[in-house]
Amino acid sequence: MMIPSPAPQTGPWAAAGMIAAVVLLSTAGEVLTAAAMKSIGDLDEIRAHSGLKGAIKAVVSCPLFFAGVSFLALAFFSLLVALNHLNLSLVAPASASLTLVTNAVAGKIFLKENVDRRRWTAAGLVCIGVYLLAH
Amino acid sequence: MAHQKLSSRQYFILGLVSLCAPLGDTCLSRGMTHVPEVTLAHPGALIAAVFTPWIIAGIAMLIGFFASYLTALSWADLTYVLPATAFGNVIVALLSHFWLGETISVERWAGIVLITLGVGWVAQGPSLTERPVATVEQEQAQ
Numbered sequence: 001m002m003i004p005s006p007a008p009q010t011g012p013w014a015a016a017g018m019i020a021a022v023v024l025l026s027t028a029g030e031v032l033t034a035a036a037m038k039s040i041g042d043l044d045e046i047r048a049h050s051g052l053k054g055a056i057k058a059v060v061s062c063p064l065f066f067a068g069v070s071f072l073a074l075a076f077f078s079l080l081v082a083l084n085h086l087n088l089s090l091v092a093p094a095s096a097s098l099t100l101v102t103n104a105v106a107g108k109i110f111l112k113e114n115v116d117r118r119r120w121t122a123a124g125l126v127c128i129g130v131y132l133l134a135h
Numbered sequence: 136m137a138h139q140k141l142s143s144r145q146y147f148i149l150g151l152v153s154l155c156a157p158l159g160d161t162c163l164s165r166g167m168t169h170v171p172e173v174t175l176a177h178p179g180a181l182i183a184a185v186f187t188p189w190i191i192a193g194i195a196m197l198i199g200f201f202a203s204y205l206t207a208l209s210w211a212d213l214t215y216v217l218p219a220t221a222f223g224n225v226i227v228a229l230l231s232h233f234w235l236g237e238t239i240s241v242e243r244w245a246g247i248v249l250i251t252l253g254v255g256w257v258a259q260g261p262s263l264t265e266r267p268v269a270t271v272e273q274e275q276a277q
């Protein structure tokens with residue numbers, strides 16, 4: 001009987017690379033999506049003036065939105081690849097908590113958000129909390 | 136642009152962001168455990184799974200999550216909305232403890248407390264970065 005050979009053990013650098021890919025792609029997706037929604041404006045107001053169809057049209061006619069969704073899709077597939085090589089107990093907490101930090105940095109740099117001490121503290125608390133909860 | 140406090144409707148949208156994602160994931164997980172094993176040899180099983188009640192409920196929840204998430208991003212900063220999405224982890228942990236009777240370790244209780252503190256802390260601050268009108272007009276002109 002043929003015994004399937006075990007998958008080659010993933011080295012620490014390869015594991016870090018896979019997790020980094022998930023984190024960076026999802027950060028790019030989140031930031032582009034957030035930038036798209038800021039450029040569109042308050043959806044509640046748009047819906048009040050133009051109805052639900054007008055709000056959907058405003059979103060789907062924004063190229064930045066599709067760029068963001070494309071990166072989120074790439075992040076999802078890179079997560080599947082990572083899960084194929086690494087344990088869920090490593091990938092889930094590491095990617096979820098690191099993404100919070102990279103999003104705070106990216107939000108400050110690219111979206112010019114006012115990431116003050118309060119938001120850094122909250123990001124840190126949530127980051128550690130997600131790690132503890134998912135580990 | 137002076138920033139006003141969030142309305143109760145906007146807090147409701149943030150609540151939906153927190154609730155819909157974990158509930159959607161839970162519905163998908165529950166649905167997929169009741170489906171025969173999906174393999175590349177039988178891809179039809181996956182298509183059939185999409186039409187089962189739990190999977191339909193899960194997809195509906197995740198569509199609701201994405202719609203409320205996009206709505207929240209249109210009037211709040213990304214660094215304000217993201218902690219709300221992380222609060223979903225707390226909801227799942229509490230549901231699994233009180234509804235399914237699962238045991239929560241000390242580390243997980245510590246995680247729940249930290250996330251709750253973080254979300255509560257950020258929620259008390261401004262939801263949107265105030266920017267000078269001239270800067271906004273300049274960006275819109277580009």
